[in-house]
Amino acid sequence: MTDQQTNAPSSAGGRATFSRMYDYLLGGLQNFEADREAARQLLQAFPDAADTARSNRLFLARAVRTLAEAGIQQFLDLGSGIPTQGNVHEIAQAIDPTIRVLYVDIDPVAVVASNQILMGNPTCHAIEADFTRPQLILDALTSEDLAAVIDLSQPTALLYCSVLQLVAHDLIHSVVAPIRDRLVPGSALVISHPGTAVTDGYDKASVSTVAEVYRTKAAAQIVMRSDDQLIALFDDFALIEPGLVSLNEWRPELGESDPFVAKSMPSPMRGAVGFRQAPT
């Protein structure tokens, strides 16, 4: 059933999800009233929430462009979200139409919407899977269909954009390491993540209200990370310039202007891109 005004779905069993709240913040239509209500509460506590989502998408676009131009042929996007403007395959294939993309998300709405826009694009696919169970994803990549999209014996771009904040500190290395450590030299790792380097400067009550809205409305526990904690996730991947920075500071010349540039303040999210070097 759809909302008459917006043509958006109007009910989904009552509970908000992280992906559909994000879709609403980005101006998308793949969200339900529960998502819109939760996102409005979020915006009340943290008016920068929509700009933060937009800033994240723009960083993702610049990172993908950089990696496609560097010659990476396959992208594994974990927690890929509901398709919106500037999807990974669109940016990458504008540079090289033979680039392959596998989108992975736990939310069926995101997976169905992704496969809809991928119809007629045989080198890209979306699957429903939980990135916190990396061995299951590695197993799935051995199937004939998915091995044609992602071949881990070749350099791969592994994307974790605005997703790892959902993983607790004691689990994060066991979630990231199994896939990261399978990547061959020439592969890249992209991470964007809310960073305490910036969020510590925000009003503490607002930050805790944001966490509370996600916890109570979408059953999502948000974890902030320091720069040291984020850099540790890159392990031996060497960060390319400008290193780990607020998203608006990462190669801004490569894309549309970040909303935090106009506000003259740093994006609350930090991000970086690293490459695995060949062993010497």
Ligand SMILES: C[S@@+](CC[C@H](N)C(=O)[O-])C[C@H]1O[C@@H](n2cnc3c(N)ncnc32)[C@H](O)[C@@H]1O
């Ligand atoms: C904020 S969105 C980010 C989307 C996209 N990566 C981006 O940067 O624009 C987070 C996405 O992660 C997905 N997600 C959350 N937990 C997940 C899990 N355990 N496994 C796979 N996807 C997950 C959500 O469904 C949502 O679509």
